Amino acid sequence: MMNFKRLLITENLDGTFTNQIVESTTEDLPTNDLLIKVHYSSLNFKDALSATGNKGVTRTYPHTPGIDAAGEIISSNSSEFKPGDKVIVTGHDLGMNTSGGFSEYISVPAHWAIPLPDGLSLHESMIIGTAGLTAAMCIDKLQTIGVKSGKVIVSGATGGVGSMAIMMLNRLGYEPIAFSRKESSVEWLKELGATEVIHSMAVNEKVLLKPLFSGGIDTVGGNILSNIIKQILPNGGVASCGMALSPNFDITVFPFILRGISLLGVDSAEATDSWKANLWSKLANEWKPEKLSEITKTVSLEELWPEIEKIKAGKQLGRVVVKLT
Incomplete structure (x- = not known):
């Protein structure tokens, strides 16, 4: 069991929502094939909806948003992955009704993870993200x-x-x-x-x-x-x-x-895993955008909330990456 930080959104009795960074343990996460130490996540409009109580995105609270995560496998029940492997997780139910990437650890099914392709760092993969x-x-x-x-x-x-x-x-x-x-x-x-x-x-x-x-x-x-x-x-x-x-x-x-x-x-959340893997390979090579750093702001978990408010208001420019480690 490990202790870690995550952003937690809670629904109040009056129908409002509050956000706070809380201490949790890995026992609080769902039981799945892979336990991943998250190095980076990224901010998407869907995350802002989940973080502000949109029931069309997230049905039940308390909840941790974050539809993107990139990090290192800590433990694996899958023959396809071993501890130390670097992986990307995007889409599926991550950050919607499954505890998401605005957290130092996530627990997900093995088929949600895609090996980090050569040519991409974990940070770059989250600049690209969903x-x-x-x-x-x-x-x-x-x-x-x-x-x-x-x-x-x-x-x-x-x-x-x-x-x-x-x-x-x-x-x-x-x-x-x-x-x-x-x-x-x-x-x-x-x-x-x-x-x-x-x-x-x-x-x-x-x-x-x-x-x-x-x-x-x-x-x-x-x-x-x-x-x-x-x-x-x-x-x-x-x-x-x-x-x-x-x-x-x-x-x-x-x-x-x-x-x-x-x-x-185009529905990126439920796209086939093989299509995602093929595109991630292209994104690490011939399709890799130039000037990634020029469109990116990297923030800590503690600095994230103002960026959530900004993207919800339509005032965000480019990409926001969340550094968890």
Whole structure:
């Protein structure tokens, strides 16, 4: 049995939620195949929802959020892993209804863990995290339908998924077009590799608009997704992975039947383990974003809460990594 620190969110009798860093023991964790000492985690929008009592993400409290973790195996009941192995854990139920990565230890099933690939440090893997993995899934799906070059528009470009997508697209030879309402972020987005930054996209009732983009990666949903679909070139597609603006969007069938557009859904949490492992290998090598350190702020567990409030308010820029060791 080992003592450790973790962030604990508690639901109060009046329906409010409180957060505190508490001392726990490994006996407080669920019994699973792997006990992992967490070196780093990362902050995602879903973590902010869980940390502030969103029952659509986390059903029961008290709870420790953190959908990402990277660290070293302490004990293993699996033939696939041994103590000392370095691993990445993203998605599945981690940090949602299973105690998550904002903790010095986690306990998870063996198939949730992916060996840290050569070419990535534990810290780099959490800069990428679920956000970067999701961006990679979007690009991979676009490539599957033949979108392998040209202009790709990315909405929510200053967020974790968006900024990662901009960097990866640039490295892979695309022309990333960033969409962000944050006018102060223009230079930052161009430094990441965006060839153009768009600040506004008015609602347009037309069923089709002038085709401008080979593909799109949408993190916000709503009328932004509708407008992006209307501007995709024939036989292109849009990968949809978020709904920060709205889960609803208004569209006709015309882009799909007159231009052959594909709408590609991306769910990083329940993606197959083999697909995740393949993409992590690419992210450690030919898809590895440059300038990772330039989009990253690393904080301690004690410094995390202001960052949770900031990402919940839509004011976060780039990635926040949590150092647990």
